[in-house]
Amino acid sequence: MTGQVRRRPGGRSARIAQAVADATLAVMAEKGLADFTVTDVAVRAGVHETSIYRRWGSRENLIADTLLAYSERLIPVPDTGSIRTDLRELLAAVADYLATPIGKAMSHALAFSGDEGRWEKVRFDFWTTRLQLARSIVDRAVERQEVPPDTDARLLLETLIAPLQFRVLATREAIDSDLCERLTNLVLDGILPRPEHN
Structure with a gap:
């Protein structure tokens, strides 16, 4: 054992990012941009809003990247x-x-x-x-x-x-x-x- 943590490709971080991306698309399809909220995305993806803001910084960055x-x-x-x-x-x-x-x-x-x-x-x-x-x-x-x-x-x-x-x-x-x-x-x-x- 080397004591080093071996990260698995496509691990938890990738799964969360995919869940957020899928939720973002679903919320945009249902509500458009005017009524789009990060709260709705977080609930649908099963993650905390802070996790989304920490990764994307803003609602607009999340939408554009997705x-x-x-x-x-x-x-x-x-x-x-x-x-x-x-x-x-x-x-x-x-x-x-x-x-x-x-x-x-x-x-x-x-x-x-x-x-x-x-x-x-x-x-x-x-x-x-x-x-x-x-x-x-x-x-x-x-x-x-x-x-x-x-x-x-x-x-x-x-x-x-x-x-x-x-x-x-x-x-x-x-x-x-x-x-x-x-x-x-x-x-x-x-x-x-x-x-x-x-």
Whole structure:
């Protein structure tokens, strides 16, 4: 015996963090952001509020971290070797996410959370991080010379994702794979150089 404590991977700390994350998603789905409380999360997760504040510091940090971890798990950034395939797969993953009860609830919560500074920060942190992760698709395409070097990655991604959000928040129409493909083609065909006619 060495006397050293051997920590098990995925031990009590990991289980508590997962319980809090699951509870956070459930409370957000039920109550949105306006009525979200750490107390509700603590009760649902079976932990003390102080444990949550000690780890995350604030309600807003808890929400932002949970949303990012959840979206990264459900919406991985593809790397297929082709920007057209990458974007189509990314949009399909976003569409699948938005079709889930939690995905719909999160979209509504982020969109209608008001203009208070704390919610503005949550929205900004979430979307900035997600777009920064996804821009690697465009960066790789520039290196492969698939798209012009001055391609605005953020604008391209916003243009692709906005119609999906519009359907979820405004028209409540279903999103199918055909829409994802048409959006991808529409945006890429708009930025790719056009052949010169003699």
